[in-house]
Structure formats: C-alpha cells, structure tokens
Amino acid sequence: MTTKARGEFPVYDGSATAAADLAGAASRLRDVADLVRRCSGLEGRYGFRVVARGLSGHIFFDSGRVIHAEFGEDVGLRAVLEMLRVGPVLLEGAVLPWPSQPSLHLGPELLLSMTERDASRVMRRVDLPVEPPPLPDPDAPIDDAAIEDAPAEAVLVAPVQPGAARSSGVRRAIRKVLPRVEPRVPLASSRVPRGAAPVSPARPAPARSASIPMSSITPRAASEPAGVRPSAPRLAPAPVVPAREVRSRAVVVSRSGRPAPASEPAAAGPPLAGFSPALEPTRMVRVTPRGDVLAEHGRDAQQLAEAAAFIHGLANLIAADLGRAGAPRTGRANVHLSGAGVSLLVARSEVNDIAAALGPSERVASLLRKVGFKG
Amino acid sequence: MTGLDVLQLIQDVDWVVGSFIANRRGELLAYQMPPEFGEAELARTSTRLHSIVRSAELCGVDVEQCDFSFSRYQLLVSRCATGWLCVVAEAPVSRPALSMATRLALAELPALIESLEPRAPSLWRDRRAPAPP
Numbered sequence: 001m002t003t004k005a006r007g008e009f010p011v012y013d014g015s016a017t018a019a020a021d022l023a024g025a026a027s028r029l030r031d032v033a034d035l036v037r038r039c040s041g042l043e044g045r046y047g048f049r050v051v052a053r054g055l056s057g058h059i060f061f062d063s064g065r066v067i068h069a070e071f072g073e074d075v076g077l078r079a080v081l082e083m084l085r086v087g088p089v090l091l092e093g094a095v096l097p098w099p100s101q102p103s104l105h106l107g108p109e110l111l112l113s114m115t116e117r118d119a120s121r122v123m124r125r126v127d128l129p130v131e132p133p134p135l136p137d138p139d140a141p142i143d144d145a146a147i148e149d150a151p152a153e154a155v156l157v158a159p160v161q162p163g164a165a166r167s168s169g170v171r172r173a174i175r176k177v178l179p180r181v182e183p184r185v186p187l188a189s190s191r192v193p194r195g196a197a198p199v200s201p202a203r204p205a206p207a208r209s210a211s212i213p214m215s216s217i218t219p220r221a222a223s224e225p226a227g228v229r230p231s232a233p234r235l236a237p238a239p240v241v242p243a244r245e246v247r248s249r250a251v252v253v254s255r256s257g258r259p260a261p262a263s264e265p266a267a268a269g270p271p272l273a274g275f276s277p278a279l280e281p282t283r284m285v286r287v288t289p290r291g292d293v294l295a296e297h298g299r300d301a302q303q304l305a306e307a308a309a310f311i312h313g314l315a316n317l318i319a320a321d322l323g324r325a326g327a328p329r330t331g332r333a334n335v336h337l338s339g340a341g342v343s344l345l346v347a348r349s350e351v352n353d354i355a356a357a358l359g360p361s362e363r364v365a366s367l368l369r370k371v372g373f374k375g
Numbered sequence: 376m377t378g379l380d381v382l383q384l385i386q387d388v389d390w391v392v393g394s395f396i397a398n399r400r401g402e403l404l405a406y407q408m409p410p411e412f413g414e415a416e417l418a419r420t421s422t423r424l425h426s427i428v429r430s431a432e433l434c435g436v437d438v439e440q441c442d443f444s445f446s447r448y449q450l451l452v453s454r455c456a457t458g459w460l461c462v463v464a465e466a467p468v469s470r471p472a473l474s475m476a477t478r479l480a481l482a483e484l485p486a487l488i489e490s491l492e493p494r495a496p497s498l499w500r501d502r503r504a505p506a507p508p
Contacts, residue, residue: 253404337440
C-alpha cells in the first residue's frame with residue numbers, strides 16, 4: 001500500500017477532494033469526536049496523529065469506520081475512548097504506516113454513543129499519584145496505630161486527586177517531570193494473520209533485527225508435533241521475506257560459545273532474621289532516582305529502599321534490552337515480585353520517584369491495580 | 376510434550392512474543408524468541424532477573440512469580456524447582472490463557488532444565504553446526 005501525502009495529512013487510499021477537505025477542516029475540529037463525525041461520511045482510508053495532554057497516538061479510519069487506534073499506552077477500543085475523553089486535541093498527519101491488521105470494527109454511531117455512556121468506565125492502567133505525599137515531620141510524634149490502620153495506598157497516593165484543580169506551580173512541576181512523548185515509529189504489532197506473509201513495510205526493518213544471522217539460530221531439537229501451528233513472525237514492519245525465515249525457533253544455548261555472564265552487583269547482607277512480611281504491616285518507601293529516601297514507613301525501610309532502587313535500575317536495563325525496536329522507552333518499568341502470599345512492588349511514579357511496597361499480597365492489591373498488574 | 380515443545384506451547388498463546396528458560400543461577404539455557412532479540416540480551420536479562428530475585432529474597436520475599444511491565448510489553452517470570460520460565464508478551468495477552476500454558480510448561484520444565492544442564496551435554500546443539508532441514 002502506498003502512502004500519499006497531501007498537505008499535512010497522509011491519506012492512504014482516500015480521494016484528493018476528501019483529503020483537502022480534511023486538511024482544511026483540521027484546525028476547526030475540536031476533538032476526536034468531531035473527527036469521527038467528519039470522517040464517518042468519507043470513503044477511503046485516513047490516518048491521523050492525535051496529541052493531547054502530553055500523550056500522543058494514532059487513529060485510522062477505513063470507509064468511515066475506526067479500524068485501529070493507539071493512544072499513550074492504550075491500544076484499540078481503550079485508546080479510542082481515551083481520545084474521546086481527553087477533550088481538545090491537536091491533529092496531525094499520521095506518522096505510522098497503515099496498520100497491518102485492524103483492531104477495531106466500530107461504526108461512528110456506536111463509537112460516539114460510547115463517549116457519554118462508557119468513557120467513565122475506562123480505567124487507566126497507570127494511575128500513579130501526581131504528587132508525592134508530604135514528608136513526615138521528624139520532630140512530630142508518630143502514631144503507629146494510626147499508620148498501621150491506614151489503607152496501604154494511603155502512603156503512596158497523593159493527597160491531590162488527578163482530577164482536582166492544581167496550582168500553577170504544581171502544574172509546572174508536573175510538566176517538568178512528565179516524559180516527553182516521542183513520535184511513534186511504525187506500528188510494531190505482533191499480530192500478523194496466521195499463514196499470511198508479512199505486510200510490506202513503509203520503512204526498513206530495524207537494524208537490530210537484521211543483525212542476527214539466521215545461521216546462528218539452530219532449529220528445534222525435536223520435530224514439530226502434528227497439529228501445532230508454527231510460531232508466526234512477530235514483527236509487522238519487516239522486509240518481505242518468506243514467513244518461514246523470520247519465525248522464532250527454539251534455541252538451546254551452547255555453553256561452549258557462551259561467555260560467562262557478567263556478575264551484577266547484588267544486594268549484600270543476609271535475609272532479615274525472624275522477619276516475615278506476611279505478618280508485618282505493609283512497608284513502603286519512596287526514593288528519588290538518585291537514591292535519596294523521600295518517605296518511609298515500616299520496619300527496616302532502609303533495606304527496602306536499597307532493594308527498590310536496585311531492582312528499579314535493573315528493571316530499566318531489562319526494559320531497554322527487551323523493549324522491541326520502535327517501542328517507546330519510557331523508563332517506567334514496574335516490577336511485581338510475589339510468593340507465599342507476600343508481594344514486593346517497585347514502580348515509578350509520575351513525579352519520577354521510585355515507590356516500593358512490601359507486604360501481604362492482599363493489602364498490596366490496590367497498588368498493583370494502579371500500576372496495571374491486575375485488572 | 377517433550378523437550379523444547381514447552382516453549383512452543385507458550386508461543387501458541389496469542390500476543391506472546393517469545394519465551395526463554397534460565398536455570399536457578401540465572402544462566403540462559405534455551406529460548407524461542409523472534410530474531411530481533413539477541414542471545415546476549417537474553418543472557419543479560421536472565422542474570423539481572425537472578426539479581427532482582429536475590430535482592431527481593433533479602434527483603435523476605437520467597438519469590439515464585441515476577442512480573443515486569445514496560446511500555447506495552449510484559450515480562451512474566453515463573454519459578455520452578457530448577458529454574459525460571461520467562462515469557463515476553465504484549466499487553467493484550469490473555470492472562471488466564473497464558474497462566475494455563477505456563478502451568479503446563481512448568482510441569483515439564485524441571486526435566487527439561489535437567490537435560491540442558493552440563494550432565495546431559497548430548498542434548499546440546501552447537502549453534503555453529505549446520506541446521507538440519
């Protein structure tokens with residue numbers, strides 16, 4: 001499929017008249033609902049980049065129907081609803097290629113009917129506090145009973161709710177720490193119709209994916225059992241090659257050629273003797289990226305702070321290694337370790353602090369939902 | 376189900392990108408990932424996972440499961456007696472389906488890891504050897 005740029009709006013298969021009409025109307029469109037109404041009567045394919053409130057995304061129309069959307073970290077229906085809910089937006093020409101596979105088949109009437117009815121039900125997967133809680137006064141007496149009775153999220157959730165009015169100083173502070181949204185590169189969806197050849201890309205595949213010679217990948221040790229489908233290629237923007245050549249295969253790591261893994265700096269010290277997190281109140285800390293403890297609650301919070309800083313650093317390295325080519329790297333890797341009814345959560349807040357909570361999984365459940373680990 | 380079929384079992388779940396296996400010392404043993412993921416990155420990730428788990432254990436958590444969330448991807452790590460099964464998936468993955476596949480794979484994992492450890496070098500395959508058709 002060829003992408004034809006007309007004015008500021010790449011139009012995929014739409015008519016020139018409609019494209020010019022859209023480009024002229026863009027400045028008058030207030031929000032995505034207007035855009036949906038505008039495109040509902042148009043034949044052809046159109047894609048737009050949507051920018052609002054520090055988030056960006058894309059929405060694609062085919063014959064008046066929304067067939068794919070991405071917004072922030074949301075994809076599909078959730079992304080559309082977020083766009084509809086966000087209010088005034090800036091519309092630009094799409095920078096992503098046409099999606100290899102539609103994720104939505106929604107007509108404009110149904111979509112617009114959901115703006116009032118269902119948008120309020122959409123929960124953002126990441127809804128961390130926008131402000132750190134006030135630091136405890138070191139001179140003030142601590143009421144242990146009151147702290148232990150408080151809900152787990154009370155220590156981590158900011159006193160100002162996201163929707164509440166904030167002073168201009170707070171807004172400036174938030175704007176400083178919010179990550180800059182980079183332009184998205186072509187859609188890196190792993191969805192390719194089974195048995196179909198990859199879609200021709202709008203740009204060449206990332207160099208990283210091409211740097212691994214196929215000769216270095218050994219075939220599976222065992223033959224494929226009957227009835228098991230071969231694993232499909234997982235990159236949409238890949239060169240047009242036979243599907244069999246890009247599928248992932250099981251590889252046994254050769255020890256003879258494998259270098260010894262570099263030793264990571266591990267946290268030192270023995271486990272806490274006689275300490276059982278399942279029986280203790282939830283311990284929480286907030287740490288700056290540089291390791292300064294902003295707030296702490298519970299026993300041995302210092303060790304938790306050290307572990308949180310260490311885990312968060314490694315998690316970001318893992319995210320950098322495993323984040324797929326083209327995926328935005330936000331530095332917001334969240335980690336949840338659990339076992340025997342105890343959970344340790346390490347997450348990055350929207351003010352760039354590292355928040356950690358350690359305690360019984362049941363008590364940490366609300367925090368897990370806030371960072372998207374449990375729906 | 377035998378050998379590396381456990382990785383194919385995981386791969387068959389929609390939105391799974393790939394998976395890899397590490398032993399309890401954090402050494403990468405086997406993987407089934409798209410070509411864009413290099414072995415060196417996976418080996419580093421396995422080592423770092425081991426360090427993360429170790430530091431959590433020092434805080435008193437007997438880690439059985441470890442979930443990472445970064446951007447729209449997730450790394451889901453499950454422990455068995457002899458090592459770790461790590462699954463990279465995209466956000467829309469069905470957690471119940473993946474959970475069931477993981478449980479099936481974990482049942483086979485100890486025997487697989489045992490076969491991949493040095494005691495059974497005959498099962499290893501030199502990556503430089505020509506691939507059979």
